[in-house]
Amino acid sequence: MIEALLAPLGYEFFVRAMAAAALVGLVCAVVGSYMILRGLSYMGDAISHAAFPGVVAAYLVNGPFYVGAAVAAVLTALAIGWIGRRARLRSDTIIGVLFAGMFGLGVLMFSAIPTYVGDLFGFLFGDILGISVVDLVALALLGGLVLLVVAALWKQFLYATFDPLGAGASGLDVVALDYLFLALIATTIVVSLQAVGIILVVAMLTTPAATAQLLTVRFGRLMALAAVIGIGTAIGGLYASYFLDVASGATIVVLQTLLFLAVLVLGPRTGLLGRVRQARTA
Amino acid sequence: MTDAPDPHAVHAPPRDLATGRELPAYAAGHDLTLDHLAHHAAVVLQGITAGYDERVALEDVSVAIPTGSLLAVFGPNGGGKSTLLKVIAGLLSPWEGTVTVLGARPRVHARRVAYVPQAEQVDWDFPVTCWDVVSMGRYPSLGPFRGLRAVDREAVGAALGIVGMADHARTQIGRLSGGQRRRVFLARALAAEPDLYLLDEPVTGVDPTTQEDLMEILVAEAARGRTVVATTHDLAAAAEHFRQVLAVNRTVIAHGPSSLVLDEQVLARTYGGHLLVLGGSTVLLDDAHHHDESPRGEQHFHEGDPGAHR
Numbered sequence: 001m002i003e004a005l006l007a008p009l010g011y012e013f014f015v016r017a018m019a020a021a022a023l024v025g026l027v028c029a030v031v032g033s034y035m036i037l038r039g040l041s042y043m044g045d046a047i048s049h050a051a052f053p054g055v056v057a058a059y060l061v062n063g064p065f066y067v068g069a070a071v072a073a074v075l076t077a078l079a080i081g082w083i084g085r086r087a088r089l090r091s092d093t094i095i096g097v098l099f100a101g102m103f104g105l106g107v108l109m110f111s112a113i114p115t116y117v118g119d120l121f122g123f124l125f126g127d128i129l130g131i132s133v134v135d136l137v138a139l140a141l142l143g144g145l146v147l148l149v150v151a152a153l154w155k156q157f158l159y160a161t162f163d164p165l166g167a168g169a170s171g172l173d174v175v176a177l178d179y180l181f182l183a184l185i186a187t188t189i190v191v192s193l194q195a196v197g198i199i200l201v202v203a204m205l206t207t208p209a210a211t212a213q214l215l216t217v218r219f220g221r222l223m224a225l226a227a228v229i230g231i232g233t234a235i236g237g238l239y240a241s242y243f244l245d246v247a248s249g250a251t252i253v254v255l256q257t258l259l260f261l262a263v264l265v266l267g268p269r270t271g272l273l274g275r276v277r278q279a280r281t282a
Numbered sequence: 283m284t285d286a287p288d289p290h291a292v293h294a295p296p297r298d299l300a301t302g303r304e305l306p307a308y309a310a311g312h313d314l315t316l317d318h319l320a321h322h323a324a325v326v327l328q329g330i331t332a333g334y335d336e337r338v339a340l341e342d343v344s345v346a347i348p349t350g351s352l353l354a355v356f357g358p359n360g361g362g363k364s365t366l367l368k369v370i371a372g373l374l375s376p377w378e379g380t381v382t383v384l385g386a387r388p389r390v391h392a393r394r395v396a397y398v399p400q401a402e403q404v405d406w407d408f409p410v411t412c413w414d415v416v417s418m419g420r421y422p423s424l425g426p427f428r429g430l431r432a433v434d435r436e437a438v439g440a441a442l443g444i445v446g447m448a449d450h451a452r453t454q455i456g457r458l459s460g461g462q463r464r465r466v467f468l469a470r471a472l473a474a475e476p477d478l479y480l481l482d483e484p485v486t487g488v489d490p491t492t493q494e495d496l497m498e499i500l501v502a503e504a505a506r507g508r509t510v511v512a513t514t515h516d517l518a519a520a521a522e523h524f525r526q527v528l529a530v531n532r533t534v535i536a537h538g539p540s541s542l543v544l545d546e547q548v549l550a551r552t553y554g555g556h557l558l559v560l561g562g563s564t565v566l567l568d569d570a571h572h573h574d575e576s577p578r579g580e581q582h583f584h585e586g587d588p589g590a591h592r
Contacts, residue, residue: 037408088335152426159418162408165399169371170474171392171422217454219409 008242016136017128021234021252024195024204027143029230030150031188032209033223034181038161042092043080043182045202046099048189050076052106052198055123060113065123066138066190073186076102081182085175126197126249128238135194143191146184157181158219195234196249207256208233214260214267233259323382324349324478324509325370330379332369339365341533343379347511349477352504354524354540355513361531363513364400367480370511371397384477393422396471397480401463401487406456412466413451416441419473441473442466444499461492468496472503479503481512485519497523 008014035044054072058065076098083098084091122130131139150157159167160177168174185205192201212225237252244251265272325347333339340362347353355363368374369381372388384391396419419441420434430438442448445465450458455466464484471479479500485493497519500510504525514520520527521540529535 037405155418155421155424155428158410159421162410162415162418163399163404165368165371165373165403166397166418166470167422168373169392169395169397169480170419170476171389171395213409217409217456218411219414222409 004243005239008239013129013131014238014242016131016133017238017248018235020128020131020136020139020195021238021248022231023140023143024192025208025230025232025234026227027146027188027191028201028204029208029212029226030147030223031184032205032230033212033219033226034150034157034161035185035205036209036213037219038181040185041202041206042095043077044185044189044205046080046095047073047077047182047186048193048198048201049099049106050102051186051189051193052103052123053109054106055193055198056106056109056113060109064135064138066135066142066193069193070142070187070190072102073189074183077182077186078179081179122197123193124197124199125247126193126195126200128195128248131194139191139194142187146187146191149180149184153177153180196252200249200253203253203256204230204234207253207260211256211260211263214263214269217269229256229259322349323347324351324384325511326380326382327366327369328380328382330369330376330381332365332374332376332379334374338532340369340376340530343530343534345528345534345537347509347528349509350504350507352500352510352525353512353528354520354526355511355528355530356515356517356520357530357535359515362533363515363530364482366530367397367482367511367513370478371395371480373397391477393474394477395480396474396476396478398467398471398482398484400482401460401467404455404463404467406463408455411452411454412442412447412458412469413438415455415466416469416473419470422474437473437475441469444472445469446495461488464488464492464496468499472499477508479508479510479512481510483514484512485523486514486516493519493523 009018032044035041051069051073054068054070055065056068057072058068080091080094080098083089083094087094121127156167156172156177160172160174164174188205189201192204196204208230209222209226211229212222215225216222233256234252237255238248240255241248241251323346326345328344330343331338331341339360343362343366355366357363365374369376370383370388372381372383372392381388383389384394416438417430417434420430420437424430424434439448439451442451445468447462447465447469450462450466455463458466468481468484471481481500484500485496488496500512501523504510512524524540526538527540528537
């Protein structure tokens with residue numbers, strides 16, 4: 001059993017993939033903890049889809065995918081924030097417009113490449129086993145930057161998320177914090193693209209944090225728990241996908257979803273079973 | 283917030299608050315000028331018009347709130363009470379007029395201001411405990427990377443004690459009763475040790491004991507020289523607990539001691555000002571020397587010596 005578990009560690013590509021999975025699990029959990037409390041899950045989905053034209057553009061000029069993805073994702077995130085403050089449209093409307101518009105642009109560009117032999121599947125659903133050393137270092141730096149910003153401003157983000165009016169009146173620049181947080185989501189998505197791909201990255205952001213919120217009533221613990229769940233499911237899912245010989249990103253996401261459902265049903269705070277039991281004894 | 287033209291850029295010539303007329307330069311140090319009031323009042327609003335999108339919520343509001351006031355802002359729902367607080371807090375830029383808060387434009391001294399939103403605007407499922415919420419009162423004074431220092435923890439603990447919530451420090455806020463929730467948010471304001479409290483409906487819909495307790499705290503804060511501005515739509519509470527009242531319905535209808543608008547028996551004990559209530563439009567803070575200039579139709583109310591308040 002132990003030998004079987006250690007076997008894949010003999011492959012360098014697997015070790016790289018594991019490091020990338022742990023990194024993605026951690027960064028997504030940290031940013032996702034704020035994201036779910038701000039009600040920005042749909043925003044996360046939109047930003048990830050908006051990164052697609054950036055990825056394709058990077059391929060066209062033969063640059064690193066994460067630079068193109070970062071430019072497209074951050075610009076779209078800031079544009080959603082900016083338009084939301086000016087146009088009298090609901091934010092989900094603006095997200096809907098830009099989400100589909102940017103993804104459409106990506107598909108259009110992609111289809112215009114006559115000799116394209118790359119793997120579209122990899123962009124959309126991730127290819128963590130194919131991560132290179134250079135990519136891993138770049139993603140570690142980007143992920144580290146995100147964690148550094150959160151470490152510096154976690155209190156300010158928390159106050160501005162919980163009570164934007166009170167925070168703004170007491171001197172915090174809530175508007176700047178909002179934009180900065182959108183940029184953090186965008187950067188986190190870029191870090192995660194290779195691992196889980198454009199379509200599934202929103203699950204990495206929301207599901208571990210949502211699972212943690214079922215288990216605790218304190219934000220600090222929520223984030224710590226989300227990080228444990230995020231890293232654990234990323235590595236566990238990667239292992240499972242190796243042995244089952246299925247897509248790793250999808251396996252990680254399915255594992256996270258199963259864990260969420262298990263906690264929902266069995267968890268001490270919100271457990272549906274507990275409620276049924278209570279109802280019977282009452 | 284940054285798009286509106288800077289109202290401070292145009293207020294240079296001193297103006298008579300009563301008439302809006304420009305005063306000659308030598309009158310700059312006179313009692314009636316904005317400059318003078320700005321030094322003696324915690325908040326001065328002059329000719330404020332504000333709203334959301336194209337809807338006007340406040341129109342031509344002028345009022346001076348002296349330091350140490352315990353002021354209830356009351357009026358009908360949608361009458362602009364909350365908007366008034368947001369303008370003072372710097373959360374909403376007025377379309378017209380000048381706002382001076384603690385001697386400067388709004389937000390300059392934001393760390394000396396504590397704002398408490400209405401209970402309905404809070405997400406009570408948010409994963410924070412009472413301790414966490416009260417700690418937020420200290421966050422603006424902490425730099426990046428900094429956690430709570432010993433002095434911050436002391437202030438948080440003291441604030442929880444003052445509002446009687448020390449035993450609930452580790453309770454998630456959603457598990458609190460309505461009254462306890464208001465206590466915790468007042469504790470957050472106390473922990474910030476502000477000079478100006480802006481409280482949106484702090485005692486609305488709470489039990490009588492909580493109302494008494496919270497008002498006792500606010501009275502004490504006002505007695506220490508802090509300025510308390512609270513909205514309420516509870517006229518009885520305003521008459522019973524506050525020293526001054528400001529009646530707002532799109533514009534200022536009246537401003538004076540609570541006895542003026544409500545109960546004759548409850549007198550303003552510390553506010554030694556005097557008020558002019560103009561029929562239906564503007565309130566003016568005047569000075570005894572200027573009675574001969576009063577516009578027609580004003581009523582004057584005097585409460586003691588203008589210099590007596592502390």
